[in-house]
Amino acid sequence: MKRHYIPVTANVPGVNESQIAFIRKAIRAVLAAEGVDFPCEVDVRVTGDGEIRELNREARQVDRATDVLSFPAFALRPGELPSPEDADPGTGLVPLGDMMISLERVAAQAKEYGHSNRRELGYLVVHSALHLLGYDHMDEGEMKAQMRAREEAVLAELGITR
Numbered sequence: 001m002k003r004h005y006i007p008v009t010a011n012v013p014g015v016n017e018s019q020i021a022f023i024r025k026a027i028r029a030v031l032a033a034e035g036v037d038f039p040c041e042v043d044v045r046v047t048g049d050g051e052i053r054e055l056n057r058e059a060r061q062v063d064r065a066t067d068v069l070s071f072p073a074f075a076l077r078p079g080e081l082p083s084p085e086d087a088d089p090g091t092g093l094v095p096l097g098d099m100m101i102s103l104e105r106v107a108a109q110a111k112e113y114g115h116s117n118r119r120e121l122g123y124l125v126v127h128s129a130l131h132l133l134g135y136d137h138m139d140e141g142e143m144k145a146q147m148r149a150r151e152e153a154v155l156a157e158l159g160i161t162r
Contacts, residue, residue: 005041006041008044008045009044009045009046010045010046011045012046012103015046019121022122023044026121027042027125029157030129030154033150034130036096038087039087039094041088041091041095042096043098044098044100047100048104049065049102050065052100052105056069066102067101067106070098070132071099072096074097077134081133097132099128101125106121122155126151126154126155126158127151130150130151130154
C-alpha cells in the first residue's frame with residue numbers, strides 16, 4: 001500500500017522537524033482509527049494568528065483568529081469514507097482536504113488549559129483530521145459527543161492524556 005502524503009508547510013518561526021513529524025503521526029493515527037486503508041493526501045499549513053484570522057474572515061465571515069480551520073474535500077458523515085476511486089488520477093491519492101493551524105493559538109491555549117504545547121497541537125490536529133472525515137460538533141448533543149469520543153480515543157493511542 002502506498003503511504004499517505006501529508007505535506008506540512010509553515011510560514012512562522014519556531015516550527016521544527018519534530019513538530020512536523022508529530023503532526024503527520026497524529027493525522028496517520030486518525031486515518032488508521034477511521035479505517036482509511038487507501039492512500040490519501042492531507043495538506044497542512046502551520047501559521048500565525050494574522051493569516052488564520054484572514055482566512056477565517058474569508059471562509060466563515062468570522063473576523064478573529066482561531067486555532068484551526070479544516071477544509072474537507074468531501075461532504076462525509078462520521079464513519080463514511082470517500083472511495084479509492086476518488087483518487088486523483090495524477091497522484092493516485094484521495095485528497096481528503098486541508099487544515100490550517102495557528103501556532104500562536106496552540107501556545108496560548110496550552111497555557112490557558114494548563115497543558116503542554118504538544119498536547120494542544122495533537123488535539124487540534126486530531127480534531128481537524130476528524131473534521132476532514134465528516135465529524136462535526138455543531139450541536140451540543142450526539143454529534144459533539146461522538147466527535148469528542150473519537151478525539152479522546154485517538155489521543156490515547158498517541159499517548160496524549162489530559
